[in-house]
Each structure stands twice: as C-alpha cells, then as structure tokens.
Amino acid sequence: MPDNKNAPRDENNLVPPMDVENMAANMPHVKQMQELIDKYSSFGKHVPQPRTYTGEYVLVTGVTGGIGSHVAAQLAIRDNVKKVFCLVRANSPKHARQRVLDELEARRVGAVYDKFSPKALDKIQAFASDMAKPDLGLSPEVLEELKSTVTCVIHGAWIINFMLPLTAYAENLAATQNLINLCLSTRSPTPASFNFLSSYGSVALMPMFIPPDPTTGIISVPEVMPPTLATTDPNQGYGQSKLVAEFMCERAVAANPSLTTRAIRIGQVVGDAVTGIWNPRENIPRMWQTALLVGALPDQEIHTRMLPVDGCAGTIADLSLPPPDNSKPVPGGVFHLLGPHPILWTEDLLPMLHKLGLSFDIVPHQEWLARLRALPQDTKRFPPLKLLPVWGLWEQQRRGDKSDSLAKRNIVSPFVDWQIKRTQQHSPTFRALGPPDLKLVGAQLRWLMSEGWERDVRGQGRGGAAAGSKAMAKI
Numbered sequence: 001m002p003d004n005k006n007a008p009r010d011e012n013n014l015v016p017p018m019d020v021e022n023m024a025a026n027m028p029h030v031k032q033m034q035e036l037i038d039k040y041s042s043f044g045k046h047v048p049q050p051r052t053y054t055g056e057y058v059l060v061t062g063v064t065g066g067i068g069s070h071v072a073a074q075l076a077i078r079d080n081v082k083k084v085f086c087l088v089r090a091n092s093p094k095h096a097r098q099r100v101l102d103e104l105e106a107r108r109v110g111a112v113y114d115k116f117s118p119k120a121l122d123k124i125q126a127f128a129s130d131m132a133k134p135d136l137g138l139s140p141e142v143l144e145e146l147k148s149t150v151t152c153v154i155h156g157a158w159i160i161n162f163m164l165p166l167t168a169y170a171e172n173l174a175a176t177q178n179l180i181n182l183c184l185s186t187r188s189p190t191p192a193s194f195n196f197l198s199s200y201g202s203v204a205l206m207p208m209f210i211p212p213d214p215t216t217g218i219i220s221v222p223e224v225m226p227p228t229l230a231t232t233d234p235n236q237g238y239g240q241s242k243l244v245a246e247f248m249c250e251r252a253v254a255a256n257p258s259l260t261t262r263a264i265r266i267g268q269v270v271g272d273a274v275t276g277i278w279n280p281r282e283n284i285p286r287m288w289q290t291a292l293l294v295g296a297l298p299d300q301e302i303h304t305r306m307l308p309v310d311g312c313a314g315t316i317a318d319l320s321l322p323p324p325d326n327s328k329p330v331p332g333g334v335f336h337l338l339g340p341h342p343i344l345w346t347e348d349l350l351p352m353l354h355k356l357g358l359s360f361d362i363v364p365h366q367e368w369l370a371r372l373r374a375l376p377q378d379t380k381r382f383p384p385l386k387l388l389p390v391w392g393l394w395e396q397q398r399r400g401d402k403s404d405s406l407a408k409r410n411i412v413s414p415f416v417d418w419q420i421k422r423t424q425q426h427s428p429t430f431r432a433l434g435p436p437d438l439k440l441v442g443a444q445l446r447w448l449m450s451e452g453w454e455r456d457v458r459g460q461g462r463g464g465a466a467a468g469s470k471a472m473a474k475i
C-alpha cells in the first residue's frame with residue numbers, strides 16, 4: 001500500500017500478527033475494500049499556478065448535519081476565512097441555502113458562538129450538489145469559482161448507518177474521489193488540502209494488533225495508518241467505508257506529493273454545553289432513555305469519551321486551516337479526535353446522572369437486558385428497543401469471552417488508550433477542552449428530556465433541522 005508522506009507510521013509498538021497480510025488478502029471484506037480503493041483512486045495531477053485570491057475559502061460537506069453545521073459556523077467566525085462554501089443535497093440553490101439556514105438555526109449556533117454575527121452568516125454560501133458526479137452536479141461557472149478560490153475541503157457528508165454493507169457506501173466514496181480531484185484542480189501553487197471526517201470505527205480492531213504494556217496492560221493506539229485493512233470490523237460497512245476513504249487519501253498523496261490530506265478520526269460526539277442539542281438516536285441517549293423505561297442502567301466497565309460538538313468542530317477547523325499566526329502548517333496524516341478526558345461509565349458518568357435527577361438502579365448488564373426484553377417489543381413506542389439486538393450482542397460477546405481479552409481490546413475499553421498527541425499538538429481548541437462535567441452532561445440530559453426523546457418517538461431523525469419544526473419554534 002502506498003505511503004502517505006504525511007502520515008507517521010513508525011511510533012511502533014504496532015505489530016501485525018506474522019501472516020496477517022496473507023490472512024487479510026483472503027478475507028472477503030478486505031478483498032472488497034481493496035477493490036473499492038482501486039476503483040475510486042484515479043486522481044488528476046495538480047498543476048501549480050499563482051493564486052489570485054488571498055485568505056481561506058473553505059468548502060464543507062455535511063453542513064445539514066450536527067458536526068458540519070458547527071464546522072460551518074466555526075469557520076465563518078474566523079477572521080482569516082473569507083467564504084464557507086457548502087455542498088448540499090437540494091433541488092435548487094434557494095433550497096440548498098434554506099437547508100443550511102434551517103440547520104444553523106435549529107442547532108442554535110447563535111447561542112453557542114457569541115461571534116456568530118450577520119457578517120459571519122454572509123460568508124456562508126450554499127450550492128445544490130450531487131457530489132457523486134465528477135462535476136459535483138455544479139454548473140461550470142460555480143465549478144470555476146471553486147477551482148479559483150478553494151484552499152481547503154472538509155468532507156463530512158456520509159451515510160451513518162451501522163447496519164448497511166460496504167457496497168451501500170459507493171456514492172460516498174465516489175464523492176470523496178470527486179472532492180479530492182477538486183482539490184487537485186485548484187489554481188494555486190499547491191492543491192487545496194483535503195480533510196476527511198473519518199471515525200475511530202475505521203480501525204475498530206487496531207487494538208487487537210498492539211501488544212499491551214507489560215506493566216499497565218494498556219494498549220496504546222497511535223495516530224497512524226494501519227498496517228492492514230484487516231484492522232476494520234469485518235461486520236460493519238460504515239467503518240470499512242471510512243478506512244477505504246482513508247486509503248484513497250494515501251493514494252492521492254502518492255500520486256500528488258504536494259497534496260495534504262488529513263484523516264480526522266472522530267469518536268463519540270455529544271451536544272454542546274449550552275444547548276445540549278444532539279442526536280437522540282445515538283447509543284448513549286438511547287441507553288440513558290432506558291432509565292425512564294425500566295428504571296435501570298447497566299453497570300459497564302467502559303470509557304465514555306464525550307466530545308462536545310462545538311469543541312469537535314473547532315478542532316476540525318484548527319487542523320484544517322493554516323495557523324492564523326502563519327506558523328508551520330499542520331501536517332497531513334491521521335488525527336484522533338476523541339474526548340480528551342475519558343471518564344468511566346459506572347464510576348463517573350452514572351453518579352452525574354443521579355445528581356442531575358435521573359432516577360435509576362445500577363444493575364448488571366444481563367439484568368438490564370432482561371428488563372428491556374420484558375417490555376412490549378414496540379419500537380415505535382419505545383425507540384431504545386431498536387438497539388436491543390446490538391446490546392444483546394455485546395453481552396453475548398462479553399460472556400463468550402472467558403479470558404476477558406476481547407472486552408479489554410474493545411474500542412471503549414479503559415485498557416485501550418487512543419493516542420491524541422498529534423491533535424493536541426496542532427489544535428488550541430482541543431487543548432482547551434475540559435473533562436465532561438455536570439454542565440455538559442446536564443445540558444445533554446435536559447435537551448433529551450425536553451425535546452430529543454420526544455422527537456425520537458415521533459420518528460424524526462437527527463438533532464437539528466432534519467428533526468422537525470418544534471425546535472424552530474423555540475429559537
């Protein structure tokens with residue numbers, strides 16, 4: 001596999017089992033991933049040219065989602081950013097703009113960022129786009145404008161569905177290729193940088209490949225490209241698709257050494273500490289909600305790494321943009337963007353929920369599952385039951401693993417330390433993040449109790465505008 005010149009690979013206590021390359025080559029999902037990397041890795045060549053514009057012009061995808069809307073807001077309030085171009089699924093330019101405005105409003109970015117003024121909003125421009133098309137579904141005039149101006153692409157638009165197979169992600173991978181090609185066609189001395197919002201799920205099995213520290217038992221996962229595609233979960237198309245895209249970035253850099261790509265592997269994102277608005281369909285909100293359904297939450301030996309969405313978006317902006325003081329640019333490669341202060345589920349988080357007034361017993365995982373199974377299995381009335389098969393599977397794995405070694409190597413295990421050194425080094429926003437406290441957890445719980453869970457019952461999707469009109473009425 002080609003090396004990304006930017007990506008450190010050598011910290012290494014990373015030791016793939018002896019014949020892993022051979023084993024991996026025969027794994028059907030690895031073969032499929034390799035085929036997709038090959039299929040979507042034909043890239044143009046960048047031709048260096050003088051740039052006629054000054055300042056940062058950033059193209060962002062996924063702005064109608066939680067992280068993307070905050071990224072757009074964070075970029076718009078920065079002085080060195082002149083424009084924030086958003087590519088949006090929409091049927092007209094007006095519709096595209098309205099979708100972005102609705103999302104910013106529903107996420108209440110004005111309440112989260114003091115500096116989010118009408119002037120900042122003016123910087124945000126939306127285009128109706130079909131990113132899976134080589135011309136991104138844009139008019140020749142718009143495409144020309146982007147090629148002349150764009151300095152940085154932040155790509156977050158992705159299908160988030162852990163049940164889908166890898167093949168369902170073809171359009172996302174095509175979009176990734178097309179956006180990298182846009183970076184390579186910019187009229188500038190070096191290509192626009194490509195910043196890919198990946199997930200630590202892309203390398204969910206990486207802890208299996210790393211020996212624990214002999215004294216502490218801790219497995220430390222470095223911010224590097226993995227030695228093999230077999231480091232992703234064989235049963236999860238989502239994680240596989242993210243790793244395919246990370247390797248596409250490597251290929252693009254190999255073909256164009258002046259290109260900088262960054263794979264920003266994000267962990268568990270939660271709402272901001274002001275509004276607490278996040279996605280009620282995620283694992284943690286659905287687990288918390290079971291306290292209301294069965295009066296219990298499970299005792300679990302796991303780390304919870306809550307990363308507030310504003311801190312996440314600010315870090316993405318720090319890593320993607322040149323530093324404002326013109327110091328050395330942030331290098332390419334892999335960055336882990338996980339809550340920097342992990343807390344323990346049972347010892348730290350559950351007492352906070354008690355203090356905040358949520359009433360529940362702490363029971364063994366099996367008992368909690370039994371209580372959930374005793375409910376009428378009506379997922380419309382009780383949406384958390386949608387995750388019951390997944391929670392049941394986790395319990396089965398835990399019980400089947402007598403040595404406990406699989407649990408210790410799980411991505412949320414307290415024995416797995418996801419290194420965040422590179423992100424810390426290059427992001428002032430990330431360095432300033434404190435540990436999750438009653439303010440942050442309280443904001444989440446209050447929002448879920450007042451609106452979030454109700455939306456989930458109504459079958460409405462993500463936390464923002466896509467979730468419906470009630471939030472709009474409250475803004």
Ligand SMILES: NC(=O)c1ccc[n+]([C@@H]2O[C@H](COP(=O)([O-])OP(=O)(O)OC[C@H]3O[C@@H](n4cnc5c(N)ncnc54)[C@H](OP(=O)(O)O)[C@@H]3O)[C@@H](O)[C@H]2O)c1
Pocket residue numbers: 061062063064065066067068088089131155156157158159160171172197198199200265266267268269270462466
């Ligand atoms: N939230 C987390 O905890 C977390 C953790 C790890 C990684 N990430 C990554 O961070 C990024 C943003 O996540 P998020 O939580 O903000 O997600 P989100 O709220 O669900 O938003 C998803 C965004 O992707 C767009 N999208 C979905 N499917 C698409 C498709 N087939 N073609 C084009 N656009 C599509 C959506 O556009 P529409 O509105 O048009 O559907 C929306 O703008 C994703 O790449 C995700 O994988 C998130």
